[in-house]
Amino acid sequence: MSRAATTADAFNAIGEPNRREILNYLALQEHAVNDIVSALSLEQPSVSKHLRVLRDVGLVHVRRDGRRMMYRTNAEAIRPLHEWAGTFERFWRNQLARVKERAENETSK
Amino acid sequence: MSRAATTADAFNAIGEPNRREILNYLALQEHAVNDIVSALSLEQPSVSKHLRVLRDVGLVHVRRDGRRMMYRTNAEAIRPLHEWAGTFERFWRNQLARVKERAENETSK
């Protein structure tokens, strides 16, 4: 045993900064691998590998266009993540409320 | 160079399943390390290590209570994550809309 595989799930996959950049870039519209390479200044093999990981966890979709491979972010796969983080929303709201409250008490002194 | 450190940021830290469990557990109220060990059936050293990582990226707060260390999730630190994922919301909404639309067209045939 050791560490969990990066390809295990979306949570793990987005841990890599470049992969998040790629997802951002591919969210607006599909792009070929080379476009990503240029846009993010990464090595082509590196991009292909990241795309491979993203694809394995379903974070991107692919489509062949002649000799190019068109990738596109699958927003749907990011939802679980948004929802997980969202379960903490009420807590940070409370925290903010408490801080605000305290601040107001200080001020009214 | 190699991979980014797990302690680099919150995104990376939540990649580990056990750490997400810990955050869930500590969201409702603070708990001592031993409570976590019992609740999640993990080895004590393992829990301490995960807490260390979570603490380094600010995902939990600590407070000493006698010989115990009371940990608590810092929901505020999860917000950036929620927001990042949230930027994709309009995309998955669109995707769902398209799917739904298509389904309705099929039905009406």
Next chain:
DNA sequence: TTGACATATGCCTGTATGGGTATATGTTTG
């Protein structure tokens, strides 16, 4: 079919873990 173009893989290296076990550190109580 051949060469160019676009990607994907293979391989090697250094590093970052996560788990398990033993042990150090800090705190309380008798």
Next chain:
DNA sequence: CAAACATATACCCATACAGGCATATGTCAA
């Protein structure tokens, strides 16, 4: 101060990467 209790670290091991470089694979144009 000694023993017990609660955590944190130190180590060791096996593994998963991410980056860099070379090369295989797939597709199109002449």
